[in-house]
Structure formats: C-alpha cells, structure tokens
Amino acid sequence: xxxxxxxxxxxxxxxxxxxxxxxxxxxxxxxxxxxxxxxxxxxxxxxxxxxxxxxxxxxxxxxxxxxxxxxxxxxxxxxxxxxxxxxxxxxxxxxxxxxxxxxxxxxxxxxxxxxxxxxxxxxxxxxxxxxxxxxxxxxxxxxxxxxxxxxxxxxxxxxxxxxxxxxxxxxxxxxxxxxxxxxxxxxxxxxxxxxxxxxxxxxxxxxxxxxxxxxxxxxxxxxxxxxxxxxxxxxxxxxxxxxxxxxxxxxxxxxxxxxxxxxxxxxxxxxxxxxxxxxxxxxxxxxxxxxxxxxxxxxxxxxxxxxxxxxxxxxxxxxx
Numbered sequence: 001x002x003x004x005x006x007x008x009x010x011x012x013x014x015x016x017x018x019x020x021x022x023x024x025x026x027x028x029x030x031x032x033x034x035x036x037x038x039x040x041x042x043x044x045x046x047x048x049x050x051x052x053x054x055x056x057x058x059x060x061x062x063x064x065x066x067x068x069x070x071x072x073x074x075x076x077x078x079x080x081x082x083x084x085x086x087x088x089x090x091x092x093x094x095x096x097x098x099x100x101x102x103x104x105x106x107x108x109x110x111x112x113x114x115x116x117x118x119x120x121x122x123x124x125x126x127x128x129x130x131x132x133x134x135x136x137x138x139x140x141x142x143x144x145x146x147x148x149x150x151x152x153x154x155x156x157x158x159x160x161x162x163x164x165x166x167x168x169x170x171x172x173x174x175x176x177x178x179x180x181x182x183x184x185x186x187x188x189x190x191x192x193x194x195x196x197x198x199x200x201x202x203x204x205x206x207x208x209x210x211x212x213x214x215x216x217x218x219x220x221x222x223x224x225x226x227x228x229x230x231x232x233x234x235x236x237x238x239x240x241x242x243x244x245x246x247x248x249x250x251x252x253x254x255x256x257x258x259x260x261x262x263x264x265x266x267x268x269x270x271x272x273x274x275x276x277x278x279x280x281x282x283x284x285x286x287x288x289x290x291x292x293x294x295x296x297x298x299x300x301x302x303x304x305x306x307x308x309x310x311x312x313x314x315x316x317x318x319x320x
Contacts, residue, residue, distance in 0.1 A: 051213040054127055056147040062130035062203070064302070069142035073285040075216045079136065080237055081185060082171070082178040083218065089180070090218035096177045097238070099222040108168075108244040111159035118222050122208060125153040129212065130205060132228040134235075135267045135301045141281040146226050147209035152200045160196065160244050167199040168192075168249035169225060169236035186252045192236040193249035193263065194227065195310075203228055203306055229303040231265045262320030264311075267301035271317050 080090040083097075102118040116124070127147055135141045155167070173189030175181045181188050198204065205226040208215060215221040220237025227234050233253055243249070253261035260274055269279045278297055286292035300307050311319075 051216070053213055054147045054209040056127040056129040056209065056212060059128040059130055062128070062132070064131045064133050064143060066131075066133060066143040068131070069144060069283075069285045071211050074142060074144055074210060075218060077284055078218050079138075079232065080180075080218055080220065081183070082173070082180045082188075082190065082238070084180045085183070085185065091216075093179055094217035094221075096179070097172075097217045097221065098177060099217065102222050102240075104223060104239055104242060106154065106158045106242045106244075109161040109164035109246060110244050111161060112157070114158055121154070121206075121223060124157065125149040127208070132203075132205070132226060133301050134226075134228065134232055135281060135297065137231040137233065137261075137265070137273055137276060137278070139276045139278070139281055140284050141295070142284050145211055146205055146207045147212060148205045148207035148226070150202050151204045151206045151225060152202065154206055154242075155196075155200060155244075158244075163246050164244040165196055166245045166248050167194050167196055168241075168243040168245055169194075169239050170241040170243070171236050172238045172240045186256050189240075190236060190252045191249065192225075192234055192251050194234070196244070197310055198227070198307075201307060201310070203303060229266060229300040229307045231267060233261070234265050264316070264319050266307075266311070266316065266320075267297065268299060268316055268320070269297040270299075271320055 076091045077087045078090040079087070080094070083090040083093040100118065103115050104118075104121060105113075105115045107113040126149060128149055129145055129147050131143065131145045133141060133143055169192045171190040172178070173181055194204070205228075207220070207224050207226045208222065210216075210219060215224065220235075223239055224237040225235050225239065248263060251261070251263060254263055267278070272278050280294035281297050282294055283292065298304070
C-alpha cells in the first residue's frame with residue numbers, strides 16, 4: 001500500500017500564528033512554577049533562520065534541563081560525510097540537497113509495507129519538541145531541541161511481524177546532490193540499525209526539525225532519527241528506507257572498522273574508543289571556550305532510567 005499526498009505543505013499545517021502562540025504560551029509558563037524547572041531552556045531563543053516552522057508542543061517528560069547549544073553551533077558543526085569530512089563542510093555543501101519531493105519506504109518484516117511522502121509523515125502523529133543531549137564518539141556534545149515524534153508511531157503503523165528483530169535505516173546516496181560520496185571512506189549508502197526494542201523505545205525520535213523549524217539540510221533533512229543514549233553516528237540522517245529484518249543488519253561504521261564502531265554503540269564512559277576517551281566530553285559552545293572544564297560523561301548519556309533495562313545481563317564491553 002502506498003500513501004502519497006502532494007497537496008499539503010509543511011507550511012499549511014504549521015500556521016505562523018500557531019507557532020508564535022506556542023512560543024507565547026511557553027514564555028508564560030516559564031514565569032510559573034513549571035517554568036522555574038525549565039528556566040534554562042525558556043531563557044534561550046532560537047536564532048532566526050527564516051525556515052519553515054513546525055507546530056511542535058514541548059513534551060516536559062523529554063526535556064533535559066541543560067543549557068541549549070546555540071542554533072548557530074548546531075547547524076555549523078556537523079558530521080555528515082555525504083557532504084564532506086570537515087565539520088564545516090555540511091553547512092557549506094548541503095545546499096545542493098533536494099528535500100522535496102521525498103519519500104520513505106518502510107518494508108521487510110511488516111504486515112503493511114508502505115511508501116510515505118514527507119507530508120504524510122509530518123501528519124502521521126502529533127509533533128513534539130524534545131530537548132535531548134547528543135554525545136559524539138569523538139568526545140564532544142551538544143544539547144538540542146528536536147521536533148518529531150516517537151519512531152514507534154511509524155513502526156506501529158506498518159505492524160511489525162513477530163519475526164522482526166532489527167530495524168535498518170538507509171540514507172540517501174546521490175552523487176549529484178552529495179559531493180562527499182566521491183570519497184570512499186565508507187561504503188555508500190549510509191546504513192545504521194537498531195534492535196526492534198531499541199527502535200520502539202519512546203526516546204527514539206523520528207525527527208523533522210530543530211528549534212521549531214524544519215531540519216536544516218546539514219542536520220539530516222528532511223527526516224532522520226535521533227537516539228539520544230547512543231553515540232551520534234547511530235542517528236541516521238536523510239533517511240529514504242526503513243527495513244525490518246530478522247538478522248542484525250550491517251552498519252556503515254562497523255563495516256569500516258568493527259573494533260572501533262560496534263553495533264550497539266551506547267554512550268559508555270567505561271569503554272574507550274581506540275582513539276578517544278569516553279570518560280568526559282567537551283560541550284560545544286561553552287562560553288568559556290577552550291578553558292571550559294570537561295563534563296563527566298554519564299552512562300547511556302544520562303538516559304539510564306529509560307533504557308538500561310534493555311541491556312540487563314549483557315556485557316556492554318563485548319557488545320559495544
């Protein structure tokens with residue numbers, strides 16, 4: 001079955017008045033008792049981007065209270081090798097990416113395989129704003145207000161079969177749009193994967209925006225996943241296919257070097273990467289700059305209460 005809706009644009013479902021009203025309500029809440037707890041977040045304003053807005057509602061159950069990383073830093077310091085290996089390359093080169101029309105195919109061990117266009121995906125479930133910590137295996141981190149909904153909403157829509165154990169994510173690979181594909185660092189297209197229970201965890205976010213606007217191209221537009229208890233490379237960008245499988249899928253970085261990049265890649269301060277210590281992290285945008293003290297990295301990036309039970313009894317050094 002296929003569902004296409006080429007008539008509805010994101011701007012149609014996100015009137016500016018709705019977005020502005022949401023911001024007004026948030027600011028009002030910030031003055032109250034609820035707002036006191038979230039004051040660090042409310043006190044920050046997104047930089048004007050001129051992009052399309054998303055009518056997302058803040059979910060306080062998924063709102064880390066850390067200071068937000070600025071929009072500028074989030075959108076100019078990126079790993080997205082399809083556009084180059086330097087941190088500044090994605091912002092410089094991703095303008096060539098065409099995000100409409102865009103479809104995502106969900107197939108494999110599901111009862112109802114489907115191809116959805118981006119507007120149908122935007123309408124599939126209410127849009128939430130969630131503030132997640134993001135930890136890169138390279139030893140740096142950010143705090144990002146993402147917009148999307150739990151990936152489980154989409155997976156439930158296609159009804160996984162009982163034999164499905166894993167979920168594979170495949171990103172766009174188009175040499176005409178992505179100059180980084182000329183390099184042979186990894187085998188294209190970019191592939192990532194999760195166990196089905198990880199994919200169904202409420203924290204795993206199918207993501208369409210950040211800071212209340214549609215995803216910038218350098219951040220994985222028009223749709224990506226965000227898995228906040230794992231290192232950043234597990235959160236596949238610019239997804240075009242999601243496949244449910246019985247066998248553990250091969251992933252791009254583990255194919256590059258399984259010793260350095262395991263399938264699970266949970267944030268774990270006690271298991272060092274061969275090239276980078278994972279005991280602490282550098283928060284991008286810290287006003288103290290290079291003199292800022294490093295932050296002690298937390299197990300599962302601070303999300304242990306929500307995810308640790310999925311790994312009970314596992315040797316997380318062996319199953320890195």
